[in-house]
Amino acid sequence: MSLETFLIMRHELLLTAALLVVLVAELFSHPDKKGPIITLSVVCFGIITALGFIPSPEGELFGGMYVASGSRLMMKNILNIGVLLVILQSVDWLRRGENSDKTSEYFILLVSTLIGMNFMISSGHFLMFYIGLELATIPIAALAAFDKYRNNSAEAGIKLILISALSSGILLYGLSMIYGTTGTFYFNEIAAVFSDSNLQILGFIFFFTGMAFKISIVPFHLWTADVYEGAPINITAYLSVISKGAAIFIFIIVLFTVFPVIVGTWQKAIYLLSILTMTIGNLFAIRQQNLKRFLAFSSISQAGYILLGFVGGNQLGMASVIYYVLVYIFSNLGAFGVVLAVSNASGKENIDDYNGLYHTNPKLSLIMMLALFSLAGIPPVAGYFGKFFLFTAAAEKGFFTLVIIAVLNTIISLYYYLLIVKAMFLLKSETPVEKFRSTLYTRFALGLCVAGIIVTGFASTLFEFIRNLSFGV
Amino acid sequence: MDILTLFVVIPVLTITAILFVKDIKHVRVVSATGMGIQLILAAVLVFMYLSARKAGADEQMLFVRDYLWFVNPNIHYAVGVDGISVVMIALTSVVLFAGIFASWEVEFLTKEFFVSLILLATGVFGFFISIDLFTMFLFYELAVIPMYLLIGIWGSGPKEYSAMKLTLMLMGGSALILAGLLGIYFNSAPEGGQLTFNILEIAKVTIPMSAQRLFFPLTFVGFGVLGALFPFHTWSPDGHASAPTAVSMLHAGVLMKLGGYGAFRVAIFLMPEAAAELSWIFIILTATSVVYGAFGAIVQKDLKYINAYSSVSHCGLVLFAILMMNQTALNGAVIQMISHGLMTALFFALIGMLYGRTHTRMINEMGGLMKVIPFLSVCYVIAGLASLGLPGLSGFVAEMTIFVGAFQHTDVFHRVVTIVAVSSIVITAVYILRVVAILLLGPTTDEHHEHLTDAKWFEKVSVVILIGSVAGIGLAPYWLSSMIGTSLQPIVVKILATNPF
Numbered sequence: 001m002s003l004e005t006f007l008i009m010r011h012e013l014l015l016t017a018a019l020l021v022v023l024v025a026e027l028f029s030h031p032d033k034k035g036p037i038i039t040l041s042v043v044c045f046g047i048i049t050a051l052g053f054i055p056s057p058e059g060e061l062f063g064g065m066y067v068a069s070g071s072r073l074m075m076k077n078i079l080n081i082g083v084l085l086v087i088l089q090s091v092d093w094l095r096r097g098e099n100s101d102k103t104s105e106y107f108i109l110l111v112s113t114l115i116g117m118n119f120m121i122s123s124g125h126f127l128m129f130y131i132g133l134e135l136a137t138i139p140i141a142a143l144a145a146f147d148k149y150r151n152n153s154a155e156a157g158i159k160l161i162l163i164s165a166l167s168s169g170i171l172l173y174g175l176s177m178i179y180g181t182t183g184t185f186y187f188n189e190i191a192a193v194f195s196d197s198n199l200q201i202l203g204f205i206f207f208f209t210g211m212a213f214k215i216s217i218v219p220f221h222l223w224t225a226d227v228y229e230g231a232p233i234n235i236t237a238y239l240s241v242i243s244k245g246a247a248i249f250i251f252i253i254v255l256f257t258v259f260p261v262i263v264g265t266w267q268k269a270i271y272l273l274s275i276l277t278m279t280i281g282n283l284f285a286i287r288q289q290n291l292k293r294f295l296a297f298s299s300i301s302q303a304g305y306i307l308l309g310f311v312g313g314n315q316l317g318m319a320s321v322i323y324y325v326l327v328y329i330f331s332n333l334g335a336f337g338v339v340l341a342v343s344n345a346s347g348k349e350n351i352d353d354y355n356g357l358y359h360t361n362p363k364l365s366l367i368m369m370l371a372l373f374s375l376a377g378i379p380p381v382a383g384y385f386g387k388f389f390l391f392t393a394a395a396e397k398g399f400f401t402l403v404i405i406a407v408l409n410t411i412i413s414l415y416y417y418l419l420i421v422k423a424m425f426l427l428k429s430e431t432p433v434e435k436f437r438s439t440l441y442t443r444f445a446l447g448l449c450v451a452g453i454i455v456t457g458f459a460s461t462l463f464e465f466i467r468n469l470s471f472g473v
Numbered sequence: 474m475d476i477l478t479l480f481v482v483i484p485v486l487t488i489t490a491i492l493f494v495k496d497i498k499h500v501r502v503v504s505a506t507g508m509g510i511q512l513i514l515a516a517v518l519v520f521m522y523l524s525a526r527k528a529g530a531d532e533q534m535l536f537v538r539d540y541l542w543f544v545n546p547n548i549h550y551a552v553g554v555d556g557i558s559v560v561m562i563a564l565t566s567v568v569l570f571a572g573i574f575a576s577w578e579v580e581f582l583t584k585e586f587f588v589s590l591i592l593l594a595t596g597v598f599g600f601f602i603s604i605d606l607f608t609m610f611l612f613y614e615l616a617v618i619p620m621y622l623l624i625g626i627w628g629s630g631p632k633e634y635s636a637m638k639l640t641l642m643l644m645g646g647s648a649l650i651l652a653g654l655l656g657i658y659f660n661s662a663p664e665g666g667q668l669t670f671n672i673l674e675i676a677k678v679t680i681p682m683s684a685q686r687l688f689f690p691l692t693f694v695g696f697g698v699l700g701a702l703f704p705f706h707t708w709s710p711d712g713h714a715s716a717p718t719a720v721s722m723l724h725a726g727v728l729m730k731l732g733g734y735g736a737f738r739v740a741i742f743l744m745p746e747a748a749a750e751l752s753w754i755f756i757i758l759t760a761t762s763v764v765y766g767a768f769g770a771i772v773q774k775d776l777k778y779i780n781a782y783s784s785v786s787h788c789g790l791v792l793f794a795i796l797m798m799n800q801t802a803l804n805g806a807v808i809q810m811i812s813h814g815l816m817t818a819l820f821f822a823l824i825g826m827l828y829g830r831t832h833t834r835m836i837n838e839m840g841g842l843m844k845v846i847p848f849l850s851v852c853y854v855i856a857g858l859a860s861l862g863l864p865g866l867s868g869f870v871a872e873m874t875i876f877v878g879a880f881q882h883t884d885v886f887h888r889v890v891t892i893v894a895v896s897s898i899v900i901t902a903v904y905i906l907r908v909v910a911i912l913l914l915g916p917t918t919d920e921h922h923e924h925l926t927d928a929k930w931f932e933k934v935s936v937v938i939l940i941g942s943v944a945g946i947g948l949a950p951y952w953l954s955s956m957i958g959t960s961l962q963p964i965v966v967k968i969l970a971t972n973p974f
Contacts, residue, residue, distance in 0.1 A: 414640070
């Protein structure tokens, strides 16, 4: 293997190596002292994240099954940043007594899903895509059931695995039709011969539906809230940010490179689904009391906004989608980080429990407010820029009605995000969350999120960089 | 660094400084110092502007700075001012400075209060200096969102409800503006070429009529929500009544002017053709605002509600004048913005001070205050007289100019709505004089009120600054209207080129 091959595949190779290192280290570690394992994993992953940013050549491996390009590399780096944040945030949770016997398993499962996502994003062939997809999905079900002594965690795991199996089945059925009519699984070969015959469109619809389950687009979203509520909070964060982000990345790549011929067809579908997704996600979020369910519905509506970048099929759209996912990682993980910290310290997860939080934990409240404002798209934080570019991308192709519906939806979302701000800052409580001090890891993770929320918006070079990597139909 | 960017930098530095001090007293001093510097800077800007004009600078905007921010979409950080923005900046500095002194006694979460207040002001200053629509909109939203916390935490009455209502309605308006801005952007180069958010560049082209018909109403209504356009004004009475004193001052005094300024600078200036075609709808709505607001003020018993409805009426007059689309009326609109900004800030400051002493804002629970607290009472009378348009104070100049401008339209429709709107002057006199009579004159109704103390030093600072400005404009309006007039010239030329009236 030459250096060039290594550079092209370094994300997957390094992650596999890290996985093995943790596995071996587990053998030599003391059963009651998991501290070194945690430190080792965090350091390994931090190094991998940093190495990911080394410029690398573009190219293909395995006869075109594996494709490396600038935009795909960027996507992997974005996911790496997100996973690093999730790992940092989960350290406190892992140190709890009930998790001490499965610390390294957590890292191994987490990293193996990430390897799957990376293969999925780099795929140039539907088989590679599918293998990556499954590798990314199945370990997550184990992670969702991680709190095995809790019934609803186990329930979340089984729900997730069932819904994944169902959606994979639908997706495979669609792929088989596409294979049957085109005779190939290579992305570029399919794109060359794909037309709009009925069977091919049908195959495409099945593929589309399968992906819609993964991104939890309405009406394929019903599993989301239950799974998110049942799973441990850091896994919920992972599901809502990393899994969703990876699925969005591969979906936009496939739509733009494999199915540009039928752009008119999927534009209409995405147009309607986008409206449905953001509206229904928003309306359901209003009524939620549990913060995990609340953030679940909020993340559904966020997916609706992200679809605005798909609808135009333009370069600006793809750039804004990648950019928004990055912004969304910082914002949503900021919010989840606070929820996790509060839950670790006090076991409280409801919105009412946050009453008067500002008076006991001002910094956490400020971070939460910043993250929520970023999710709502309030300037000057990054979410505003992200939303603005998504809307601009849709408007560039003349979808003004969609843009108007989307901006009105942001007002609904602002309402429920303000409900949490209201609880933290305005309301008072007899039994507020006690004042507590988070550990270094959590504070570092939250600090990164805050820096990301503030800086990614103003740093125009970042968006320019992503835009130059992107392409249109 | 250019002088205009300093208007954003100084508030940000002040906020940073506030975050690092511990003591409440220091917080106040730092805020007052920062905003004092801002006030001086505004005065410097006025002189720099006047001397540049005198030296023969005849561009539409002076002190222009343009930095590329994003390549595609073509976003710049672009600043520049004409006479209108300069006077608006001066107004903001005065009201903000007075507002700091009016909130001298905020005890609960003092640091957070001043940070939010100055953050809001940062948005306002940024809005007035921007000539790039994206930057402008960014600052616009930055000015709106701190209101939620300011009203929600430090407000009174049904503050949570009011704060939520105000924030959602204003953000709803800004959502419409966002859609409108995107529409303007993608039609900013109808004959091909580089799309732009720069107001001056867009003004050079004519946006296609089909696009204007869609995006003019969006932008006008969007800004109109903040300018209390009927029927989107309902946030205003609740919001102003619940807000703490300085926030009411800044909000009614300055923030509502963002609506008028934006409607004028973006909606009318960039899309005059659609404005001319559709103005009749909005003229009817604004005339309704003017009269409805005045009638609404008559029946209220709460001083803040009276003043909030009065603001709806006066700000309606601003939008009304803008829609008349001629030099005189536009001139009046800008003077009215300044005049109302100062006057209403004065009113809210005085109401806050009265409330701090009597612990009620209901006019039927007070009486005969003139004997007890003569300084505040006299100031209240002055504010009232300015509000009802007494010659010698700013309100007269503004309203007179507006109605003269409106009367220049000779057709029946404009005549009728103008006459309807003029009637608001009489109604204003009714509610102002009624309040003065009940509140200040006559016997003292509540024995607890006989031992009230008159204004303290910081209250006097706040009030005197505002009264001085109101009287200054009323007695010597010429320098103001000439400064506005020259800046209106290029705008009026563009509007008149398409005016069918």
